[in-house]
Amino acid sequence: MLYRLNLAALTTESFVDFYDEQQYFVAPVLAWQISDRTRLTLEAEYLARPKTFAQTGLPVEGTILPNPNGRIPRNRSISGPDTQDNTYSIRAGYNLEHQLSENWQIRNAFRFSRYNSQREAIGFNGLAADQRTAERYYQDYDNDDEFTNYFNVDTYIVGEFATGSIRHQLVTGFNLSHRRDSQTGVFGEAAPIDVFNPVYDQSRDEVTFPYDNLSLTDVLGIYVQDQVTLVDNLKLLLGLRFDTFSQTTRDHLADTEVGLSGNAFSPRTGIVYQPIEPISLYASYSRAFNPVSGISFEGDTFQPERGTQYEIGVKADLNDRLSATLAFYNLTRSNVLTEDTRPGVPPGQFSIQTGEQRSRGFELSLGGEILPGWNIIAGYAYTDAQITQDNFLPVGDRLTRIPQNTFNLWTTYEIQQGSLQGLGFGLGFLFVGEREGELPNTFLKIPSYFTTDAAIFYRRNRFRAALNIKNLFDIDYFETGSAFDVFYSEPLTVQGTISWEF
Template sequence: MTTVLSLFALTATGAKAEIADSRIGEASYTVTANWMAQTETAPVQIVGIQVEESETGLQITLETIETALNMRVTTASGNALIAEFSNAVLVDNPLEQFEPAEGIALVQVSALPDERVRVVVTGSNAPPIADFESTASGLAISIAPGAAQADDTSDTIRLVVTGEDDEGYNPSSASTAIGTDTPIRDTPFSIQVIPEAVLEDRNVTELGDALETAGGIVENGARGTSAFGPNLLIRGFRLNDTIFRDGISAFSLAPLSTNDVERIEVLRGPASVLFGQGNPGGVVNLVTKQPLSKPFHEVSGSAGSFESYDGALDLSGPLTGAGDVRYRLNLSYENYGSFRDFVDGERLQVSPTLAWDINENTSLDVFGQYTYDRETTDEGIPFDSNGEPIDVPRSRFLNEDFGEFTQDQFSLGYRLNHDFNDNLSLRHSSQYFQYEPERYYPFVNSFDEVTGEAERVEYFAEGTYQRFFTNAELVGQFNTGSVEHELLFGLEYRHDAEDPAFQFDNEFPPINAFNPVYTNEPFEKSPTFFRDDNVDTISAYIQDQITIIPELILLAGLRFDYVDEFRTERNSGEPRQEFEDQSEAFTPRLGIVYKPIEPITLYASYTTSFLPNGAGFLNGNGSTFEPEEGRQFEVGIKTDVTDRLSLTLAAFDIRRQNIVVSDPDDPLLSIQTGEVASRGIDLNLNGEILPGWNVTAAYNYLDAFVSEDTTDIQGNQLEGVPDNQFSLWTTYEIQQGNLAGLGAGLGLLYVGDRPGDIDNSFTLPDYFRTDAALFYKRDNWRAQLNVENLFDIDYFPSTSYGSSLYVNPGAPFGISASFAVEF
């Protein structure tokens, strides 16, 4: 599990002080008399109390049956620090100790009416400083004596709260939708957070697997063949340039690892106001693990079917005694086999982060990442003209063992935050990002289903892709009368440079699917086509979140992007051709949130996106095309079924316009009149049903089709997009007794049938997969078994590369065992 740091300042006037609002990095929290809402579940049992001296003063440990303790209120009265916990009972005897450590006069732990427990720590001369940290067996409170203030009329102390994110499967806030940590209920969009608890319980380490519990996202490609980044569709559109890492684009041709990720935030629908150019299906933001103020060390590893194994190391803690400089280092290595013959892969990832609190108003984070990926290129198996897989084993491999995809990826950046005052802050980020992919394999060019003969050509591609990104944002809060505003203004610059080279010619010996004979003879790498792209993007955006009354919130945003692209292309032995294109776009969005009663939120929004068509893509008169545009109308309802269980229902209509299609008057030319549509509903349920019983579930209905075209595909369904999709992941963990910590999980995934290509010439059949887990948590360690495809069904998640040639078989029954220990 991961600890979350939040810092609160307590200001006392007279005899009493309450926690005020404060901020660390980009997180902001307001602590009131109900710091965490009381739950309607059974109270947490505090079964033991330990008081021990420490290097800084005193350590108080509250041992619980259930780890989550809800802090109701924390105050300072005189020299006493008072922490009160709701929905808790004291099973152990009350405690009272006088002068347990130097500077500490008294410690008291007692039970209160209405299932509350109070902890009082009285300092000898001033209220002490407390550090609250959730542990595997309860809550640890580190106490340091406070210093008396020189000002007799004002007493200021500081309380540091460090602990687990006790929201479990139901995080209540996300920064992706609006750019600030805003409660999900106050955002007029469909947004889902996949927390670390779900990633751990499912034992997933790749983004594609992690997003199986996020509704409306499906696979769309095979291993090692994608030219669009991770092979995923969201609301019917590719997730290529709309995957981000802490708000900065994280494009990669390799599958993305989640080993250094704290949570995944999924924003559905166009999002160009904050994120710039991209497809209109939505945005996925990977929120990474951040440095902690307390030492944290975790070692984990797993081994599973098909000779797969991995190991990870997670280290964090302070580098100075004051804790103003902290670090986090995530190391992981994965070696994965496959049920497919000759197919394997590996990944090495190193992710360091350094955080420095320069002063109480300014912080600087420096972060980086290095990733190496290698995997066998595998196009799957063919389907016949009847839309059925040919009669070969699902393990049949029809490429060559030497064919593989490799990539080195590197990034380095920083994030600076500065609070000018309580109402105005500056955020500035910069990052350099580079990846060098190489793809090398015999490409299947055609297939004869009668003879089983597959014609192949030599395919090779390599290049260096570079991106520099920088932005600066001002966030201000102010009032106009009784109306509250949170204004976000940003400037952004991005430079993309790439120089790929391609080889796509020369016949390679064919292979027979029914009786394959592998050549095992690598071909010569000799690129024949070269491209050089340089793209500069300058952007400005503004957004205002307007709280008219607490029950009514408006959101308005506008972005302007200017894109300048210069491209050169050259075939071997031919002169270089040059192309240049400039495009610009305004992308607005509007939203409204209305909360008629406390547990219910109604919302509506209009959002837009744009995506340049690029230099070198010319129409009949030699001019370039306008950017593609996307727009979405969405309405929805969000409700808290209980304090720990939330439900979201959304209905939407997306149109992607300005798509380049064939000119009906001249098939050799193109015109820009095409449009595709995606409309449907999303239903998401996340949280805790009963103590220890967690669930995340999603249902999606999607009608994605070609709405305008000049050919006979108008009205066809978009390839790879199912009409119906359902996912469920639920776990139960025993809460007390000798078996406390023992739990089990069940996963269900249904994906409806999908067109295999845009011509709708064949259909991928639907499938219903069942997964399961068994785990045991004890103190500082966790052991777990996960089963995928429990009933060993045959299924096909996707086509290999968007054609009717080959499809991607799903994995059969597989099991993995994992273990993690904190120290």
């Protein structure tokens, strides 16, 4: 009998006014080796994140775009004090494994999770004509009424066998899941404030939009996959999954109920070939199927999301410590949810489905040890992501918040000998290109940014200490944004850590 107990606690503030957050985490694990062939693992987890802060961001005018009144400070809070955004989650389950023989094993796993929210938020709903008065809304929902319950059971057999000189690794089984989403709350107008000289008035008008929805989704999946080794340097993957689902969505306020059901086959294939030992060439094709819970602003259910992906690539071991990977891909997704920003729709609460999205591009990565003590991780990605079919959004519009170009580099050097052995230094760079801020695309674009990070660390035996510096040159940049608001990323941040292994 083996056991483990994980505990964590955190309290933190932020560069944004009135931000205060705590986190409490408990996760026990119990493993019972019933026999030399049977093992049962029980796991549980509890996470609480009480937080005083529920802001939706800062206005576009005065951050990304010019404002005749000046620039809005990045520490400004639109919500003000006494707003809450508390979340709680519970997870529990087991994993039962039994060795049928030397080459065959059966596994049964169960997972339950519950996610609760309690929110008393005041958010931003646009600037008035004077470009300084922020129109605001409030949103309330109760912890007992806003939740997600998820049950999942997975049972499968894994086995190895041979047909002549061809070796097989077979996986086959079924998956059953049940999801229950409840959304209950109210929207209304809150008192406006001057974003340049705020006097926080937390008064609220009458409720303008109540909602009370329940969504139930059941999915049964049956799958089989065979990884075939034709020869030592050539492997083939063949897989097929069948899903059938049923979904019921209830609007308790309108006293309506709508249902949806369907099924789909999702194949999966792949091949890996090594012409020489350091070089691996691969190609893959896969289809995906995912039922989507919730309803639109009009009360309609969402169709399941579908996806198709093609990928080819090469991995090269430059030496025994350094490797590089180059991958090209084409991913098409249909019925993808995106935020509903139409006039009259409560901000951030509802979604609409796009007809079809396509993302294609390539990724190049390099990682490993160049010289003794000198390590590097580097990557570049080019992404062309756009709408390819839709009844409402213009075809060809780029997807929001997805940069066309990104680059990252992180390198460290650790002294290998002498009195300073274990002392190391790190330096990193990150470039994220320009991104679209809304669909349909307008003049609003989230600017690109380039940041620098650094570190000094020391480790000897079981002791380790580190000083990490994020955003070394204190660059103002926006991590994400939309047509309504944008979010500043963290300014210069210094974090020190000390640890001991035992």
